Amino acid sequence: MDASLAAEQQRILASDWGGGKSPFGTSWSKFMMWIFIISDALTFAGFLIAYGFMRGISPAWPKQTEIFNMVLITFMTFALISSSAVMAMAVGAARAGDPKLAFRFLVLTIIGGFIFLGCQAYEWTHFIEEGARPWTNPWMPAVPQFTAAFFVITGFHGFHVFSGVTILAIVAIRAGMGKYSGDQVENAGLYWHFVDVVWVFVFAFFYLL
Amino acid sequence: MTWFWLLVLTGLALGLGYAPIPERIKALLLVCTTLAKVLVIAAVFMHLRYERVNLILITFTPLILAIIFFSFTFPETLGSASHVIQVR
Numbered sequence: 253m254d255a256s257l258a259a260e261q262q263r264i265l266a267s268d269w270g271g272g273k274s275p276f277g278t279s280w281s282k283f284m285m286w287i288f289i290i291s292d293a294l295t296f297a298g299f300l301i302a303y304g305f306m307r308g309i310s311p312a313w314p315k316q317t318e319i320f321n322m323v324l325i326t327f328m329t330f331a332l333i334s335s336s337a338v339m340a341m342a343v344g345a346a347r348a349g350d351p352k353l354a355f356r357f358l359v360l361t362i363i364g365g366f367i368f369l370g371c372q373a374y375e376w377t378h379f380i381e382e383g384a385r386p387w388t389n390p391w392m393p394a395v396p397q398f399t400a401a402f403f404v405i406t407g408f409h410g411f412h413v414f415s416g417v418t419i420l421a422i423v424a425i426r427a428g429m430g431k432y433s434g435d436q437v438e439n440a441g442l443y444w445h446f447v448d449v450v451w452v453f454v455f456a457f458f459y460l461l
Numbered sequence: 462m463t464w465f466w467l468l469v470l471t472g473l474a475l476g477l478g479y480a481p482i483p484e485r486i487k488a489l490l491l492v493c494t495t496l497a498k499v500l501v502i503a504a505v506f507m508h509l510r511y512e513r514v515n516l517i518l519i520t521f522t523p524l525i526l527a528i529i530f531f532s533f534t535f536p537e538t539l540g541s542a543s544h545v546i547q548v549r
Contacts, residue, residue, distance in 0.1 A: 277513040286516065290523055297527045304531070308538030317478055329471055337464035340506045438508075445506045449499050455471075456495040460478030461488055 285439045289446045296450050299405050300457060306397040314395055316459050325459050328371045335364025336448040339441045346437035351427045354437055358424035361444065365417040372410050409454055412447050419443060463505045470498045
């Protein structure tokens with residue numbers, strides 16, 4: 253290899269990976285949020301894969317469109333997608349240096365999160381009243397693990413929505429006080445969009461397939 | 462506009478859920494619809510289309526690997542028995 257070319261490659265590598273500059277072109281906090289999202293995505297992937305195995309080895313599986321209230325589930329999906337869109341507008345407002353507008357959009361996002369959680373609480377209550385528990389279900393033994401998969405997957409996702417609402421509330425309060433940075437709103441937004449992405453998978457593979 | 466397309470894809474997925482088509486075709490179409498939604502959210506809402514290739518690769522590589530490993534192990538659950546053994 254030409255010596256000058258090798259030296260140029262070394263210089264580029266050193267400039268990107270030698271410290272003092274992010275090779276990913278992002279802030280440290282944003283990169284750490286992405287790392288967290290990837291690890292969390294793999295946790296959800298583990299749950300959904302385990303669900304796939306359980307379903308594959310079960311002799312039968314309930315027809316979800318008959319067991320679940322699909323109007324409610326579709327409305328929950330609508331609420332989460334809409335809140336995600338509003339969150340993107342909050343990030344845009346924060347980046348544009350408009351804390352008041354960012355605050356308003358953050359509040360709307362939080363309302364979307366609460367609507368989702370309220371619907372989920374209603375769904376869980378209805379399901380529990382029918383006799384479903386994490387360790388048994390009223391359709392046993394035909395569909396072992398059905399309710400375990402339901403409670404674990406939707407419960408873990410619901411916990412993420414609750415955590416997201418809490419994070420957004422903190423960011424909104426800080427935005428309302430003028431103590432915020434565009435990065436903070438964007439990182440909270442990344443987490444919220446991730447929660448939406450997970451629900452897209454849960455909606456398709458647990459409720460529709 | 463992105464919000465509108467996400468709702469359209471959600472409606473499409475919902476229609477597939479009720480469609481009287483074979484389960485495997487339904488599963489394939491639902492996977493395609495879901496991946497389309499995820500790509501739209503990641504690219505537009507999460508701004509991944511503006512990020513450097515390094516970050517895009519580090520984001521998707523583990524998930525693609527997870528799908529590959531899953532595809533190696535899952536088909537056994539769909540097989541039928543040809544040998545009978547005693548089980549407890």
